[in-house]
Structures are given as structure tokens and as C-alpha cells.
Amino acid sequence: MRISDISEKGTPKSFMVFHEDPQQLHTGTLTDHCYFIPFAKGTDAFAGREKSSRFELLNGEWDFSYYESIIDMPDDFISCADGKTIPVPSNWQLHGYDRPQYTNVCYPITFDPPFVPDDIPVGVYGRDYIYKPDGLRKILCFEGADSCIYLYINGIFAGYSQVSHHTSEFDIIDMLTSGVNRITAAVLKWCDGTYLEDQDKFRLSGIFRDVYVLSRPEKRLENYRIVSEPDSTMTKGILKFTTEGVPAKLRLYEGERLICEGDVSEGKPFEKTIEDVKLWTAETPFLYCLEIETDEELIGERVGFRKVEITDGIFRINGRHVKLFGVNRHDSYPDTGYYADIERMRKDLTLMKRHNINAVRTSHYPNAPEFYRLCDELGFYVIDEADLESHGCCEVYNDFKWSYENGYNGIALIAKDKQFRDAILDREKLLVTRDVNRPCVVIWSLGNESGYGENLKEGAKLIKSLDSTRPVHYESTHKLDDTSDDVLDMVSEMYTSPDGIRKFLERDDEKRPFVLCEYCHAMGNSPGDLEEYHDVFMESDRLMGGLVWEWADHAVILGHTEDGRIKYGYGGDSGERHNDGNFCMDALCYPDRTPHTGLL
Numbered sequence: 060m061r062i063s064d065i066s067e068k069g070t071p072k073s074f075m076v077f078h079e080d081p082q083q084l085h086t087g088t089l090t091d092h093c094y095f096i097p098f099a100k101g102t103d104a105f106a107g108r109e110k111s112s113r114f115e116l117l118n119g120e121w122d123f124s125y126y127e128s129i130i131d132m133p134d135d136f137i138s139c140a141d142g143k144t145i146p147v148p149s150n151w152q153l154h155g156y157d158r159p160q161y162t163n164v165c166y167p168i169t170f171d172p173p174f175v176p177d178d179i180p181v182g183v184y185g186r187d188y189i190y191k192p193d194g195l196r197k198i199l200c201f202e203g204a205d206s207c208i209y210l211y212i213n214g215i216f217a218g219y220s221q222v223s224h225h226t227s228e229f230d231i232i233d234m235l236t237s238g239v240n241r242i243t244a245a246v247l248k249w250c251d252g253t254y255l256e257d258q259d260k261f262r263l264s265g266i267f268r269d270v271y272v273l274s275r276p277e278k279r280l281e282n283y284r285i286v287s288e289p290d291s292t293m294t295k296g297i298l299k300f301t302t303e304g305v306p307a308k309l310r311l312y313e314g315e316r317l318i319c320e321g322d323v324s325e326g327k328p329f330e331k332t333i334e335d336v337k338l339w340t341a342e343t344p345f346l347y348c349l350e351i352e353t354d355e356e357l358i359g360e361r362v363g364f365r366k367v368e369i370t371d372g373i374f375r376i377n378g379r380h381v382k383l384f385g386v387n388r389h390d391s392y393p394d395t396g397y398y399a400d401i402e403r404m405r406k407d408l409t410l411m412k413r414h415n416i417n418a419v420r421t422s423h424y425p426n427a428p429e430f431y432r433l434c435d436e437l438g439f440y441v442i443d444e445a446d447l448e449s450h451g452c453c454e455v456y457n458d459f460k461w462s463y464e465n466g467y468n469g470i471a472l473i474a475k476d477k478q479f480r481d482a483i484l485d486r487e488k489l490l491v492t493r494d495v496n497r498p499c500v501v502i503w504s505l506g507n508e509s510g511y512g513e514n515l516k517e518g519a520k521l522i523k524s525l526d527s528t529r530p531v532h533y534e535s536t537h538k539l540d541d542t543s544d545d546v547l548d549m550v551s552e553m554y555t556s557p558d559g560i561r562k563f564l565e566r567d568d569e570k571r572p573f574v575l576c577e578y579c580h581a582m583g584n585s586p587g588d589l590e591e592y593h594d595v596f597m598e599s600d601r602l603m604g605g606l607v608w609e610w611a612d613h614a615v616i617l618g619h620t621e622d623g624r625i626k627y628g629y630g631g632d633s634g635e636r637h638n639d640g641n642f643c644m645d646a647l648c649y650p651d652r653t654p655h656t657g658l659l
Contacts, residue, residue, distance in 0.1 A: 070134035071243075074216040078207050078250035081173045081482045087210070087218020089198065089228040091492045092282035092303075094428040097275060097356040104359030105348060108429075113195075113356070115272040117242075120144045122185040125156040128178035129247065136183055137214050137243045147270055148203070150263035150396035151182050152615075152633075157248070159615050161630030163259040163639040166451035173251035173478060180248040182265055188242050188272070190235045195274040197232045199242070202427060203268030203397070207250040211243040221252040224268075224424035224446045225489050254473060255482060257451045258423045258507070260389055261613050261643065267390075267397035268427055276355045280304045283351065285496045286528060288366040289338055293378055296336030296364040300329040300349075310350040311362070313337070318347070338377050339363030339498050341417045344438030346498075361435055363498030367529050369548055372570045373600045374530070376440070376501065382596055383440060383604035385418025386411065386647065387577060390426065391613045393627060393650040404430050406652060407610065408437050414647075414658055420576060420606045423448050423507035425490055434499035441499045442532060442576070442606070445490040445518075447483060447506025449473040453537075471510020471539045480514050487518040491525045502549075504532040504576075511535035512542050519546040534576050549603065553577040557588075557595040564599055575605030582645035586657045613643035614650040625651075 077083040096108040108114050123145035126132045133139045145154050152159045157180055160167055168176055190197065201208060207221035212234035220227035234240075248264045281304035289296050298319070300309060306324035310317060311333070323329035337345040346361040366377055373380050388407065390397045399407075404427070411419070419439050421430075424446035434441050449470070456469020463469070473479050487505060494500050503522050505515055511533070519531045523546070530548035550563070550573045563573050579586035586607060596602050614627035627650055630638030647658035 071137050071211055071214065071216065071245075072132055072134045074219075075129070075209050075245065077209075077219045078179075078221070078247055079174050081251050081478050083219070084222070084252075084482060084485050085218075085220045085227065087216075087229055088220050089230055090281070091226075091489055093284070093496050094226070094493050095358050095360070097273065097279075097358055100352065100355065100357050102357065104350060104357040105361070113274045115274070117186065117188070117270040117272065118147055119186075121147045123151070124183040125151060126181045126183070127157075129181050130178055132181055132183075136245070137185070137211060137241070140185060145182075145184070145265075147184065148267045148398040149265060150205075150267055150398075151265040152263050153394070153396050156182065157264065158633040158635055160262040160633070160635040161260070161613065161638050161640075161643050162262060163642050164257075164450050165454055165637065165639075166254070166257055167262050167637070168249055168253060170254075170451065170455045172254045172473070172476070175249040175251065175253060180264070182246045184244045184246065184266060186242055188235075188240045190237060190240055192237055193274065195276060196230055197235060198273040198275055199229045199231050200271050200273060201227045201244070201266060201268070202270070204244070204246050204266045205264050205397070206253050206256065207247050208266075209245040209247075211245075213241050214243070221250050222446055222486055222489060223252070223256055224426075226428065226493060252482065255447050255449055255479065255486065255509075256424075258389075258448045259450070259643070260391065261396070261615065263396045278305055279356065280307060280351065280353050280358065283307075283496075285349070285360060285362060287347075287362045287364045287498070288528065289336055289364055289377060290332075293338065294335065296333035298329070298331050298333060298362070298364075305353050308352040310352070312348040312350070333364070336364050339365040339435075340376055341438040341440050344436060346435060360496065361432070363435060365498055365501075367501045369530055369572060372572050374549070374572045374574075374603045380600045381440070382602075383418040383574065383606065384416060384593075385420060385440070385442075385604065385606035386416055386610040387420045387422035387606050387608050388426075388610040389422055389613065391611060391650070393614045393616045393625070399427065399430075401429055401433070404433055405437075408433055408439065410648070410652060410654070411439070411610075412437060414654070418442065418604070418606060420444060420504065422609065425494065428493065431494055431497040431499055435497060439499055440501045441497070442502040442504050443490060443494050443500045444504035445486045445506045447486050447509055449509040450507075452510065468510065468537045468539055470508060470537050471512050474510040474515050475512030475539060475542070476514070480517065483514045483518055484521055487521050488525065491522055495526055501529060502532050503529055506533070508534070510537045510539065511544055512538065512540060516542055516544070516546055532574070532576065547571075549574050551576045554580065557591050560595050560602065561598070564601060572601045572603050574603040577608040578605045579607045580645055581607055581609065581647050581655065581657050582642070589657075607647060609646045611648040611652060612646045612650045
């Protein structure tokens with residue numbers, strides 16, 4: 060829906076009508092596109108994004124008002140600031156508002172889709188923005204807000220967006236005036252998207268990723284697609300580039316040496332053959348530098364040449380069989396919640412490298428966009444996962460005694476619910492559109508523990524229509540109907556025993572490769588069975604390997620001991636009645652990333 064379709068009359072609160080309508084997912088937002096940061100011409104487009112004059116980071120202290128219920132909000136809440144502040148990005152539960160809640164399976168709200176409780180907690184964020192007219196559009200970007208956001212500029216409704224781990228962009232130039240302007244963002248704890256975000260984690264809220272303004276020309280590069288693969292001999296590289304918006308000049312460098320250059324426009328795709336190409340793998344993450352120059356902007360992309368394919372039931376990178384020795388990683392830090400800056404993400408990945416981990420599944424949502432650039436640089440095979448989990452449906456489907464035969468299959472209630480079809484497809488499209496140019500991403504994952512049904516099948520078909528260069532993953536074991544999963548490119552299971560994996564290999568009806576998307580649940584004194592699993596992985600090339608659950612314990616800081624040590628808390632320690640206890644302490648690292656014995 061466009062903002063022009065909405066009456067400008069009414070109080071700010073009167074526009075908050077989209078969060079229980081699965082057909083109204085993004086209002087007033089720009090069309091989604093691949094992630095990039097523009098630079099001014101004549102500058103270094105490969106510097107950190109904060110070095111770009113076209114990038115204004117709005118992180119820092121924002122004014123903040125918290126309402127325990129949306130019902131209690133004043134109609135004109137924008138004019139009712141109470142003088143309090145909160146850091147952005149952060150989660151408000153870690154700053155004295157509301158309280159953290161850890162739950163694994165159950166929904167944190169009563170199951171009544173698409174409706175959520177009337178008394179939704181709301182955090183209202185505000186800050187001033189100084190605008191000096193310079194002829195450029197001003198694009199306000201939120202990289203992540205849980206669970207949805209209503210945006211106002213100078214008191215005027217600017218738009219709405221949901222999907223917590225999704226970058227929402229708003230062109231706000233027409234609402235700005237020269238001088239001081241006011242940005243207000245009302246973030247709701249729950250929305251209809253909450254039914255699709257039932258991940259095993261601490262449930263936290265707020266603006267938890269970076270916020271910034273991009274200055275861009277009216278006519279600009281809107282989107283582009285890079286395909287960089289070796290030919291069949293694995294000695295030559297084929298670089299393909301298509302563009303949307305404006306023509307561009309391309310220059311590809313190997314270090315300081317110009318390899319090739321050319322022009323590209325919407326009617327004229329670019330394609331070049333690169334002799335003696337250096338291939339990208341997790342072990343040899345070689346990256347070329349691609350400059351994309353338009354009339355007014357310069358964009359830098361690091362390009363890796365690699366080919367992902369499944370042939371004869373074997374997963375291959377650049378023609379060679381590869382095993383995934385990976386981990387599942389959440390955004391989870393005891394002091395910053397869902398927020399991780401570049402150095403924290405780099406620390407995670409460096410520690411993984413030191414312990415022979417070569418793959419990451421972004422459980423269970425897309426990570427911050429800069430995370431993937433680090434994976435490109437350091438060398439990781441990434442299973443990039445959509446922001447989708449409806450685990451709680453299995454408890455809704457069952458009675459208290461779980462007496463139904465195959466009752467866990469009730470997890471697929473939303474997977475076959477037509478009212479959520481568009482919302483699920485939206486999440487699959489957002490996943491691919493943003494990260495499609497990243498060489499580290501070798502597999503797309505539809506989501507996690509949502510069962511299987513027609514909505515997920517259509518999601519897989521959509522991903523394949525958007526990108527034919529990567530296989531599609533999903534653990535499709537649990538169904539309420541006979542929807543075929545033949546659109547998936549691999550068989551994925553969780554916690555299958557070594558003997559169960561061997562039995563898979565004996566099946567005559569299955570020719571796809573097999574991956575353990577979760578195994579070796581690293582809780583307590585586990586994972587003592589890693590050696591046996593790794594022995595099994597090496598028995599057949601059809602076995603892709605697996606990803607340990609999980610990378611780091613989830614916790615919140617409760618305080619400190621008398622000798623200054625941090626006291627961590629898990630489910631229930633914040634007084635929340637509904638929780639899953641210490642089941643979040645199940646990883647290879649402690650919350651501060653000190654390795655467990657199991658990691659060693």
C-alpha cells in the first residue's frame with residue numbers, strides 16, 4: 060500500500076492499524092533490493108561504510124517512552140515525550156522496560172492468528188535529524204526492529220513495516236524541511252508476524268540493529284545482480300552483471316590490477332570471461348574487487364568466483380564434494396541482546412575458524428548484512444535462513460497429554476494456512492533479494508520448525524525463480540497433508556542417530572544428499588558424540604555433514620557477585636511465568652564466548 064492511499068487526517072495513533080493484517084506487511088517502504096552502500100565518486104568505495112559521505116549513522120541515544128499497553132498510549136503520543144532515553148540499537152528489556160522472556164516452543168501470546176493481545180507493549184523512539192537541502196533523496200533505513208515499526212516524520216505518518224530481521228527503507232525527503240526535523244518510531248512488541256517468529260531464544264523487543272540515512276540521487280541504481288562462477292574446467296571465471304535503474308560502468312580488479320571493464324544497462328547485461336580465475340572457497344576465500352560507477356555514485360562489491368551444485372546426489376563447491384562442519388548461530392549477547400557490532404561478529408567468526416568450523420546456519424533469520432561480508436572475507440559456507448518459525452503450532456494442535464498419534468505434525472498448521480501465504484512468501488523473497496550477491500551464501504533455507512505444507516512449497520518455488528545458482532534447504536519432516544517436498548534439493552533432519560543416517564543411505568526411493576541441520580545438542584556435558592557423527596559423515600559423499608546446535612549460550616546479565624563476576628540468568632530468572640528454563644544454555648560457548656570443553 061502507498062502512503063498516498065492513506066488519508067493524512069487523524070492522530071498518530073489512528074494510523075496504527077496494520078499489525079493484525081497479514082495482507083498489509085510493508086506500507087510506505089521502498090522496493091527491496093540487494094544490500095549495498097553508495098559512496099561519492101572519487102572516494103574509496105571499499106572502505107567501511109561509515110567512511111561514505113552518503114551514509115549517516117543515527118545510532119546513539121534516542122528519546123524513549125514506554126507504554127505497557129497500546130491502549131494506554133495517548134492519541135498524540137509524539138508530543139508526549141517523558142524525558143527518558145535509550146541507546147539505539149538495543150532491546151528495551153535490557154534497559155529496565157518490560158522483562159526478558161525465554162521460551163523455546165510455546166508462543167509468548169495466546170494463539171489466535173492473526174490477532175495479538177489488545178494490551179501490546181509499545182516503545183516510542185524519537186530523535187532530531189538535521190536536514191540541509193543538497194538535491195539528494197534521503198532514505199531512512201532500519202536494519203532490524205522487533206516486531207514491527209510505525210514511522211512518523213515531523214508528526215506525519217510515513218509508513219509501516221514488519222519482519223523483525225529485515226531492512227526497511229523509507230524515502231522521507233518529501234516530509235523534511237530545512238533545519239531540525241523529528242523522527243518518531245513506534246515499535247510494537249507483537250504483531251501478526253509474531254506467529255511466524257517463534258524462534259528458540261530470549262524474546263526481546265525494540266530497534267536492535269543499525270539505523271542510518273542514505274543520501275541518493277533521484278535517478279539511481281536501484282538493484283543489481285552479480286553471478287560469478289567458474290566454467291566447467293574450473294580455470295576460467297564467468298562474470299555476469301545485470302542492473303535496474305540507471306546504466307553503470309564496471310571495473311573488476313585483482314588487487315590493484317584491472318582485469319576487465321565494461322558498460323551495463325537494463326537492456327544490455329554485462330558478461331566477461333576471466334582467465335586463470337582464482338576461486339572462492341571457505342579454505343581459500345579469494346575476493347576480487349568490482350567497482351560499479353554511475354553518473355553520481357560509486358559502489359564497491361567484493362566478488363568471489365564459486366559454483367554451488369548438487370550432482371549425483373552429492374553437494375559440491377567448484378566441482379568438489381564438500382562437508383559442512385558447522386554451527387547454528389543466533390544473535391545473542393548478554394549485554395546487548397540481539398545487537399552485534401562488526402567486532403563482535405568478527406570475534407565469533409574468528410573463534411569458529413580457530414576450532415575448525417567451516418559453516419554457519421543463520422538460525423533462524425537473516426543476520427545483519429555486514430555479517431555476510433565478514434563471512435566472504437574470512438571464508439564460511441553460509442546457510443542463509445528466512446525469518447520464519449512457527450514452532451508453537453505443535454502445542455496448539457495437541458491436547459495437554461500430547462495424546463494424538465503423530466501429534467507433532469501439528470507444527471504445520473501455519474505451513475498450510477492460506478491467510479499466511481503472502482507473509483511467508485514475503486519472508487522468502489526478502490531473504491534472497493538482500494543477500495543474493497554474497498559468495499559465502501551457498502544454500503537458501505526456507506526457515507525452521509514450521510512443518511511443511513503448500514505455503515513452504517510455494518516459498519521454495521519462489522526462491523528458485525529468484526536464484527537458480529544455489530540449492531534450497533528445509534527440514535520438511537512434519538506434515539498435515541501429502542504436500543510433496545520434491546522441490547527441496549536436499550533431505551534435512553534434526554538429531555537423527557548415526558544408525559538412522561546409515562539407514563537413509565540404504566533407501567532406494569531417495570537420491571538427494573542428506574544434511575543434519577541440527578545435531579549434537581551442546582547442553583550440559585555434551586557433545587560427547589561428535590566423533591561418532593563425524594565418522595558417519597565420512598562414510599558417504601551423499602552425507603553433507605551437519606551443524607551443531609548451537610554456537611553460544613543465551614543469557615541475560617542479572618548482576619555481579621561480590622568479587623565482581625557477572626551473574627547470568629536464563630528462563631524464569633526475570634520473573635516471567637511462562638518460560639523454558641535453562642534450555643537456552645545449550646551451546647559450544649558461554650555467553651561471553653569463552654569456549655566450553657565441547658568446543659575444544
